[in-house]
Amino acid sequence: MAATLAAAVVAAAAPAGGVPQADALPAPTSPADPAVATTWVNPAIRPGETEIPVSLQLSGSPTMDSGPVAAGSDLSVSLTLRNTSDEPVSGLELSARRAQPVGSAADARQALAAHDSQYAWYGLTAVQDEVLAPGESRTVNLTVPTAPGADGTLTIRDAGVYPVMFALRGVDGSVTTERFLLSAEDPGSAGDAEEEAAASVPPFSLVYPVTAEVDVTPGETGEAVADPPLLLRSEQLAGQLADGGRLDELLRVYEDATVGAGGSLELFHASCLALDPALVSVVDRMSDGYRVAPDRPDLQAPQRLRDSWTQDDESAASDPGRGVEDAQAWLERVRAVAAEGCVVSLPWANTDLRAVADADDAALMNEAIGRGPGVLQEALGTTGVTNTVIAPGGYVDPAVVDAAGWADHSSGAAAEDGAGGAAPEARNPVRVLVADNTVPAPAQAGDEEAIDPRFVELAPNVHAVRYQGSLAATLATVGRQPLTVGYSNTATRYDYRVDSEYSRAASAASALRLTVAENTAPPAAESAPDPVLAMLPPTLDPDSARRLLSAAAGVLADGAAEPLALGAYLTPNGSPAALAEGAEPGAPFPDPSVITDTEIIQASQQAGYLDDLTRLMVNDPAIALTRYGFTQPLRHELLNALAATGRNSLGGYDDAVARASRELNANRDTIQELRGSVALLPPGNVYTRASESSPLLLVAENRLPLPVEATIAYAATDPDDAIRLNRPGTVLIPAAGSITVQMTADIPSDQDQTQISLWLATPDGAPISSPVDISVQTRTGTAGLVVLVALLIVVMGLALVMRFGRQRRKKGADRPRAPAPDDAAQ
The missing domain is CATH 2.60.40.10 (Immunoglobulins)
Structure with a gap:
């Protein structure tokens, strides 16, 4: 019943004809704004759960930590209750419930979003009589039986994936829930799986992204011979590389799960590190030394010589970086993995390719998808898997397809000087990894030439390679900032943070196992099962990564799947399918996280100014620096501003928009300063x-x-x-x-x-x-004026002479005369 209802809701919400719906907004709009709020959170899903004064979160489960739970065994959990109100709370009722097992990742997503009435199997109920003071947290440990007939049991007889819910009811009737997917296995079925593994289990691959914000101080330009001295705004990246930091732990989790003691070599061969070339480049430069300063010294302005004698040096102060050794150690570990295993490049800074394409600048797209393998080669000694584009948002649009020729790495399409040029045509196949519901393809007729339905030809030598979107959308919900992806059904969108990080990681691991089981073919099937690709999210955190890699290693160790290298997954077993007539690739549902028109216009203008500046300069054989190399770091700043990371998260959108605004403004100021040079x-x-x-x-x-x-x-x-x-x-x-x-x-x-x-x-x-x-x-225009001025001077001079003459004569007439001698005698 629940699965049928879920399928009906999904069908009702699905768009017709595969028409892309991810149109850009005019300007950034916060998820809290009513204009976009419903595209982030469906108001009909789990309403009111955030309004109860006590929160409920699953904080751990010794039973689930070791993998799937045996059907009929007890389920041990730790639940944390926290009073978020200003009043004491008591009389809380805590109950365990479950829904019927789900058969696909799509059904599982719908069950997690379903009304609580669909969780019709009631188990243990416990009343919490103790008073919970304002702000107080309390951990409740429960053991919930699943064996049929036991008191308070959830009644799990068979293997499968079960949606489980813990509901907390207050005395006022308000309810909040904590939900997760529970994997149950039948211990007696392991041998059968091994016997059928060779013929029926699906090939399995996993992509493990490694990316992080790189806060290079704005205003960097290229220098001759080598990169300019690295200047970072902060030590946040050093903190991630240090022992216990996110990047250190992400790599350690991968090492432990694959090449470490007790690791799975099958998983090592089936997995691939998807590395952000911006991150690799900066860490490589950090390993040679760097400095930290929030601002970069201004470009030297012209000044008079006498001013240079008295003017102080106004260069911005900087401090030596403390992460040099950690950068060296981390990079060596990545090199060791790359030497024996698989690496592939993400777009530069995990940038939003749709926004880059809409900015309509060839050099910018060249840097986004053409530069990565070269950076990996320089830093790690290998290009990794080439001619491959991993779409950060899980989909591409026609403008990205038109520019995909820059990713034809094997033919050297990523030119050194891409300013002002058009995107080259792909001479060799370029594979674009996207979610399966973003590229519609026609059904294969029985008498047609054999095709591989995972591959769809988007343009000559540009092929979409599809992976399971429902699985990827569930994997994207792990971590502190769960993602709302554009290819996820709006009928399953809610604030995923209402469930704990532990619950979401457990659900993601169960969805991975479920997708493998879903794609397992019967022993007598005429065709081989479809391969499964687990596309982990770029915001992956170490705890979630550990659980997901454990689940992946488990399905390989149990014989439920067989390892498939990413390169093999990218190789079709037949011809690519043709794109459905009239269809275009794109997000099938509204994507509220897309870069907005205002930001794209800013980036486009700045990219155009950089192209003008590049064309203005002339390469000189006597100078090692090239004109494109001088402006290249400023293009990287634009790609950083258009990064997708954090933008498709309810909790990260506003910060990502603010960061993009700062970087676009800083880049604008630098370009204006360069133009003034x-x-x-x-x-x-x-x-x-x-x-x-x-x-x-x-x-x-x-x-x-x-x-x-x-x-x-x-x-x-x-x-x-x-x-x-x-x-x-x-x-x-x-x-x-x-x-x-x-x-x-x-x-x-x-x-x-x-x-x-x-x-x-x-x-x-x-x-x-x-x-x-x-x-x-x-001069002719000034001659008359000169003559007139001269005449005026002469006239005024004559007037003054005549005036002085009259004054002298007047003074002479008025002066008293001296007496005559005769008069004096009298």
């Missing part, structure tokens, strides 16, 4: 021509480490468009230098003064520097 410097704001052949002199400055080839563009305040500047075709400005540019101007004789704006541009016309404004005036 190439500038025109006029000798003055006014230029006076003695004649029509008088030269107009400008200084073109270049503070970049490579020569710059530019043109001079201009605009004049001339309504008749009669003004012409006689400019050189192109100007080659030396690296970290300047050059004087001489031009002449054709200006109509009736125009005494003209305003002209000039700027530097790329050879194809894209502006690259800020404009400078100058006034141009002719």
Whole structure:
């Protein structure tokens, strides 16, 4: 009944025709916003469970820690109750219940989201009379029987996967539940499985992603000979690499499960480390030493010589990094795994390929999917599995397919200088790993040429390789930040955090076993069983990884599956299927985590500016640094900003959006500063021509480490468009230098003064520097003014002379005369 109802709900929620639904939002929108809330959490699923004042979580189970539980044995669990209210709580009722066993991972997901009435088998009930104070936590240990006929039993007679629920009811009637999938096995069936293993069990592969945020201080550019000194914003990556850190433990869990003492060599051959090339590159650089600073020194601005005598050095202070030895040790361990086992590259920084494709920049996509194997080769000594794209969101859209030629690593499609170029066509098959419900394919007719239905041809030499989406969606819910993936049915979406990390890991392990059993063919089957690929999530945590690898090793050890290398999984047993007519690849359900239009536009503009800057520079044989190598780190910053990691999580979305905004803004500032490094410097704001052949002199400055080839563009305040500047075709400005540019101007004789704006541009016309404004005036236009000023001076001078003369004569007439001699005698 429950499975039938679940299948009906899934069918009702499934989109028709396989039409992609993952349209981007205009701007980032928090999962709490009503506009998108229902695409994250279906309000009809487990309503009110987060409102009860006491939370309930499964914190451990000695029974399940060792693997599947024997049918009929006791189930021991530890449950943690926590009072999240401001009032004391008592009279809580705790009960164990189960639903009927499920037959597929899709049914299991539906059962975990089903109404509690479907958990119709009641087991043990315990009343918690003790008062639970505000904020207090208490652990309750229970032993729940499963043998038929026992008191409080869940009645599990047969092997299978059972949805189990612990319900906590308050005195006010509110209920919260803790749910997980319990794997039960029949001890007497092991021998039969071994006898049938060779003919009926499915081949099994597992992809184990290793990625983390790499917080390189923004503003890095390439340098000659080698990478620039590594500058990190913080020591968070060093903490992950240190003993007990996430990256250290993730690798240790894999080593212990495969090549360590007691490990499974079958699992080692069936599994593949999916490594983030951005992470590998940074750890490799950390191993050679690094420094920590939140900001990078500004690019050196031009200054007068006398200013340099008194100006202090304003370079940002930095501290030496403490994770050098841990980086060295971790990298050596990865090299040891890669030397004997399988590694494959993730997209750079686990970036969202849909967003990169929509940014429509060839160089950016080149870095996203073309650069990885080369980085692995340089750091680890092997390229790993090539010509393979692992879609971070589990699906791709047509724009990604069009750019997939960059992943044709075997033909060298990932060019050193990809700026401004178009995506190459794939000359060799490129395999794109996606969830099975994101690429619809027609059914195979009996008389057709044999095809492998896992492979769908998306474009010439671009093949989708499908894996079990229901299993992958369940695996994605493990860890502290469970993921809501775009290919998951909206009928199964809820806040997965209502169940504990332990429960979700147990459910994921059970779903893995269930999918293997689901794909097991009967002994007399005419066709071989379909292979199973377990695609673990990029946010994998060590505890969940340990449980999942244990489950994988278990199905291989029990003979329920046989190991299949990833390279073999990527090799079809027949021809790829044709894409269904009118269908396109994409997410079959709304994906609320996609990068938004606003962010894509920002990234596209910045990528275009980087292309312009790259084309402006000229490679010089005497300089080891290339123009593409100089701007390459800034493209990596853009890919970091478009990273998918954390974005498809209810608890991580807002932080991921804030991080993307910071990185896009920081990258914008750096690009603006670099654009200001190439500038025109006029000798003055006014230029006076003695004649029509008088030269107009400008200084073109270049503070970049490579020569710059530019043109001079201009605009004049001339309504008749009669003004012409006689400019050189192109100007080659030396690296970290300047050059004087001489031009002449054709200006109509009736125009005494003209305003002209000039700027530097790329050879194809894209502006690259800020404009400078100058006034141009002719000598004839100033002659009349000079004569007039001279006449005024003469007139004023004459006026002053005449005035002084009159004043002297007047003073002479008024002065008293001396008495005559005769008069004095009288």
